[in-house]
Amino acid sequence: MSGPQELPIVTNGDVVLVRQQVRSLAAEIGLSLVEQTKIVTAASELARNALVHAGGGRVLIQVLEGGRRPGLRLVFSDEGPGIPDVDQALTEGWSTAGGLGLGLSGSRRLVDEFDLVSAPGEGTRVTVTKWAR
Amino acid sequence: MERVPILKLGDILIVSIQIDLDDQSVLALQEDLADMVVSSGARGVIIDITAVEIVDSFIGRMLSTIAAMTRMLDAETVVVGMRPAVAITLVELGLSLGGVRTALNLEKGVAMLEHVRGAAG
Numbered sequence: 001m002s003g004p005q006e007l008p009i010v011t012n013g014d015v016v017l018v019r020q021q022v023r024s025l026a027a028e029i030g031l032s033l034v035e036q037t038k039i040v041t042a043a044s045e046l047a048r049n050a051l052v053h054a055g056g057g058r059v060l061i062q063v064l065e066g067g068r069r070p071g072l073r074l075v076f077s078d079e080g081p082g083i084p085d086v087d088q089a090l091t092e093g094w095s096t097a098g099g100l101g102l103g104l105s106g107s108r109r110l111v112d113e114f115d116l117v118s119a120p121g122e123g124t125r126v127t128v129t130k131w132a133r
Numbered sequence: 134m135e136r137v138p139i140l141k142l143g144d145i146l147i148v149s150i151q152i153d154l155d156d157q158s159v160l161a162l163q164e165d166l167a168d169m170v171v172s173s174g175a176r177g178v179i180i181d182i183t184a185v186e187i188v189d190s191f192i193g194r195m196l197s198t199i200a201a202m203t204r205m206l207d208a209e210t211v212v213v214g215m216r217p218a219v220a221i222t223l224v225e226l227g228l229s230l231g232g233v234r235t236a237l238n239l240e241k242g243v244a245m246l247e248h249v250r251g252a253a254g
Binding site for chain 2: 016023034036105106
């Protein structure tokens, strides 16, 4: 299977490409249709976040093998303004961009592991992992 | 950006989303639909998402917006053909699509519109 690959997130079209690539790898490692849909939806939210809040970023897509079950890990990173209050940003309904405020809190519910590192002026990195059942 | 075609059948507008929606296409569809509801005098809108593999918060919000917008323009919107995996994911994401009527397929969607209009008329 392929090694890690990095995709840019600079345009709306890139968000679509990220979704397609995540879908294709999720199917390849044997995630169920529901699990595929969840990780692709989370990828769509996080890619849009990078685009809207940071003016763009990138995602590193990694297939995790060698463990008991295969998994898919996505690392979204940007050099945007960062998030001053991470706890608040993860609160459902909290929004700075006029959205529904479901992007971060919702994505966290759709994946098995979720890690967010951010500080003002230092950009944001969100790592999500989905394991095959 | 790709545009989603809007078909007219009697006084119903039918939108079948067959492309991988980017955010610009979503916004364009909202505007095109509002214009066409007014210009055609349609009383109902059916949005078929049979081919849509994911509905994220942006697309979900579009569906709610279209439903609210067409209602103001005197037309009801029904979303049809949602995949089971999409429904499961939407609920877990926290989106309940409040205010959006749904039906399992196109046929049931048309029947629902007729029922709504019958009750109103």
